[in-house]
Amino acid sequence: MFDTMTLTKIVGGFCGALLIFLLGNWAAESLYHVGGGGHGEGEQVSGYVIETGAETQKAEPKKEVSFVEVFASADPAKGERVFNKCQACHKVAEGENAIGPSLYGVVGRKVDSVAGYNYSGALEKVVDVWTPQHLNDFLTDPQEYAPGTAMSFPGLSDIEDRANVIAYLDQLDGDTYPMPEVKAAAPAADTQQAAADTEQAAADTQQAAADQNAAQPQAPAADGGEATPAADSGESEFSTLVAAADPADGERVFNKCRACHRLEKGANGVGPHLFDVVGRDIASVEGFRYSDALTALEGAWTEDKLNAWLEDPRGFAPGNRMSFPGLRKIEDRASLVAYLKTIK
Ligand code: HEC
Ligand code: HEC
Structure with a gap:
């Protein structure tokens, strides 16, 4: 069918096409490397540096989101899935200890407090109560947070995972931990406010009882303060402790407040x-x-009122927004108040 001529033409045409292809390729390659001067062969460098602004964006500091903000919109259902990572060692049923202690009601629970569980003791050296914030810090990197802890778990690096799993643990006992209002959450604020108001109604009725418990014994006055001019005269047992306390100790206790309070x-x-x-x-x-x-x-915040407030914020002013469980030890409260007195 083919004569030699036709065959030569076909082969020639093919070679020509190949040549053009190779030439084109070479041209493209050299273009590709333009601007990449100084880079070695084989390096994948684009010929033109296109300013996308990507670099400068990266250099800007990432917006800091606080745990409190993330926790405010945490999803317990997602947290249940995150909990799969804990399940090898923890049960959520009350009183059921495994490799780790039962996590039923752990949010707001005293550290190292599950009966019958043999703790390492490393946790209680660094923290008193498992507030959501403390759990967040612990779960970020357990070993760094509490050196020597027996919990051999590398930590959850994602803040949302931490918030979600804490939210999941928080609702297990049907009693969720009250968190401070998040200022950024403007749209939700009104509904939160409504909820807070109804809580307030209940709080008001408790208030009378709280006043009796918390206010100075010599002043069971109905409204907690103005009728008690003598309250700060330094005569109470607590004031004696404050006078004897070391403000330097109090400065250390204040570390528990720093997450939420500044002194300036x-x-x-x-x-x-x-x-x-x-x-x-x-x-x-x-x-x-x-x-x-x-x-x-x-x-005003007399020493005695601060003592009562810091011992049990929720009991002193039910429905308030300071989500802090309180300082159990009277010496801690006294040294802290002694320290705060120096800040003026
Ligand atoms: C490899 C086993 C293991 C895994 C996985 C693990 N834990 Fe633990 N966890 C422990 C042990 C052991 C302790 C006791 C630590 C000690 O006494 O120092 C503990 C203690 C705790 C405590 C303190 C409880 C208390 O009563 O004070 C909390 C809270 C906790 N774990 C939460 C978690 C969560 C949430 C996860 C999953 C994200 C997790 N753990 C994963 C073994 C584990
Ligand atoms: C998790 C955040 C948080 C922590 C931790 C915290 N507080 Fe607060 N505190 C608040 C909030 C929020 C309020 C305002 C409460 C309200 O309006 O109901 C408050 C109010 C107060 C007030 C009343 C101030 C005033 O102007 O009337 C005092 C005093 C106080 N805190 C002291 C402390 C001390 C001392 C500590 C540490 C032992 C501490 N707080 C820990 C969030 C916190």
Whole structure:
């Protein structure tokens, strides 16, 4: 069928095409390497550097999201899936210990407190109560947080995983931990407020009882303060302890407050600034949005009132937004108040 000529033409055409292809390829390659001067063969460098702004974006500091914000929108259902990572060692049923202690009701629970579980003791050296924030810090890197802990778990690097699993653990006992209001969550704020208001109604009825428990024994006055001018005269047992306490110890205790409180005037955080707080009127910091539970209290923060507040914030002012479980030891409260007295 083919004569030699046709065959030569076909082969020639093919060679020509191949040549053009190779030439084109070479041209493209050399273009590709333009601008990549100095780079060795085989390196994949694009010919033109296109300014996308990607680099500069990367250089900007990432927006810091606080755990409190992430926790506010955490999803317990997702947390249940994260809990698969804990299941090898932990059960959630009450009282059922495994390699690790039962995690029923762990949020808000005292550290190392499950009966019949043999703890290493490393945890209670660094933390008293498992608040959501403490759990977050612990679960980020257990070994770093509590060196020597028997929990051999590398940690959860994703803040959302941590928030979700803590939210999951939090609802197991049907009693969720009250977190401070997140300022950024503006759209939800109103519904939160409504919930807070109904809580408030209940809180008000408890208030009378709380006043009796928490206020100074010599002053069972109905409204917790103004009728007690003698309260700060330094006569109470607590004031004696404060006078004898070491402010340097108190400064260490204050580490438990730092997540939410600053000491510089005007520097409000999750909580109001604590500059000159001893003797300051309750709920009086300009620009800080207090809960009704706190604004309802009259008078000033006497040493005794601070003692009662810091021992049990929820008991002292039910419905308030300071999600802090309290300082169990009276010596801690006394040294802390001694320290706060120096901040003015
Ligand atoms: C390899 C086993 C193991 C895994 C996995 C593990 N834990 Fe633990 N966990 C332990 C042990 C052991 C302890 C006791 C630590 C000690 O006494 O130092 C503990 C202690 C704890 C405590 C303190 C409880 C208390 O009563 O004070 C919490 C909270 C906790 N684990 C949560 C978790 C969560 C949440 C996960 C999953 C994200 C997890 N653990 C994964 C073994 C484990
Ligand atoms: C998780 C955050 C958080 C922690 C931790 C915390 N607080 Fe607070 N605190 C708050 C919030 C929020 C308020 C405002 C409460 C309200 O309006 O109901 C508050 C209010 C107060 C007030 C009342 C101030 C005023 O202007 O009337 C004092 C005093 C106080 N905290 C002291 C402390 C001390 C001392 C510690 C540490 C032992 C501490 N708090 C730990 C969040 C926190």
